[in-house]
Amino acid sequence: MDIDVLVVATIARALAFATPLLWAALGEVIAERSGVVNLGVEGMMALGAVTGFAVAFTTGDVWWGLAAAGLAGMLGSLLHAFVAITLRADAYVSGLSLTMLGLGLSALIGRAWVGRPLPDPMRTIDVPWLRELPLLGPMLFQGQYVLTYAALLAAVVAWAMLFHTRGGLVLRSVGENPTAVDAAGLHVRPVRYAAVLIGGLLAGIGGGYLSLAYRPSWGEGMVNGLGWIALALAIFAMWHPLRVIVAGLLFGACFTLAFRLQTVFPPELLTMLPYVFTVLALVFTAWRRGRLAFGAPEALGRAYLRGER
Template sequence: MNIVSGLLNTAILSGGVLALAGLGELLAERVGVLNLGVEGLMALGAVTAIATVAATHDPYIGFLAALAVGAVAGSLFAVATVLARASQVLCGMALTMGGLGLAATIGRTYAGQPAAATFEALPIPLLDRLPIIGPALFDQNILVYLTYLILPFVLQALLFRTRHGLTLRAIGENPAACDAAGIRVIPLRFIYVVLGAAVSASAGAYLTLGFVPSWSDGVTAGRGWIAVALVIFAGYRPWRIVGGALLFGLVNALGYLAQARNWGIPSAFLSMLPYLVTMLFMILPALLARGRFTLSAPAALGVPYYRDQR
């Protein structure tokens, strides 16, 4: 594998973690709920996957376990924010801190140990032999195909090609009007917050079973926060999230390449480069919103809905 193909391969693997976490966050934000607990959800998913695989030696069961744990944590978050109408920001921060702390406690047993089983590459015949792009694009594990080829198509079709997707977007814009039209706002918000949390937690399983095959405290390394920023930068659209994730992945891959090739760039700068890019992407939406690139958030994002006040 040459340098370009290796760089692209690392970018795809690294970006997939962010893409999966961002698509999960998108599900919650499209119905008007801001979930800042993505970092904690990813940590819980990562350690759950490692612990489950250690017991079962089956990465598929580990991935499903991460989804289940994410759904449970998302249900608690939804009860607090959707039903009890607590502050979404504070609950999200609590989910992040609690998730990180619980994952660190559970993960002590598995720290530094390689994953007992991981997702193996599934090459696509003929396509994997294409020069440069073949090994990078078509010789990946099933989670990469799920993240880049299946889930974005499904979410794009759901949100922008179906009546149900129109309903979800309307709930994020004007829940009172939806309620007046007979749409069950609270149940739908609850369901999609839970689904989004499950998908975000599965990004942690992707991290420890498909990208970095081991657990260590802090393995998520702020990726959850980058995923939240990525959703904003992407204008709350699935394919833009995937494209932005690839860009972040490329930044990470360049950092790895610079260290491996000894380019003389300080390692501290390479480590903080993804976060500098994140800050830049938080500023860009304000500038791009003046043009044709629509970046406006759902109007009701972060606002609790009180049915008696509609």
């Protein structure tokens, strides 16, 4: 294959593949920025995927389906928020339990929807005018889903909100130093609740993309580990929304290249490519930036209890 065809196709496919990762990772960034780690992404995506499919199938409208998907993810995250924030139980166990619960529940609900094609799935679009551009047209503006562009937009919005609004400052402060926020007369828990729920909403949308657009059908195990990858990407992006785009695209490019380069490299080794590459990219970043590279929110994973430090 010509190298320019390869590059164009790889980037175009990286975008399509990475879209659910972008949504879910973005959600996790927001939740973790407020100090609440949520390992339930895989479960929330599965809930979103099955609910979105069921609703889209019943109503015949993918957009209702998508809304339902986001809501389902949000409901899942509400459970996590209650256990980890209100009850102050261990956020890691709570998230893992949510993943188990979400995968089981989605499979259980989904029994009725297996093997049914979605009559009217989400359509791909060509962006008018921009699609005509040489190279960039086929690379970015042909045959993608609206949700892909929406994910990119969401990343920019999240960045602006987190880093350039007072609300964003409060959210980040809650994740860095909840005691200080509390002392300043602001509630910690509502902020954390909001962040976790937004995280669930975005993860649910990511799941909805899978069952409404990427592969319009439902099957048990259809999320297939993407939630875990999204978790890793959130950290890989150092909890920064714009870097999530870069991280997601890199991972997506590796994933699709694993099939495109099979004629050149042994395929069984290529399947490891996205994972090996992620580790190498992290090492490289760390090496370039020195030891202070990773800005985890200081209070990440710790329940907040007033009067306790």
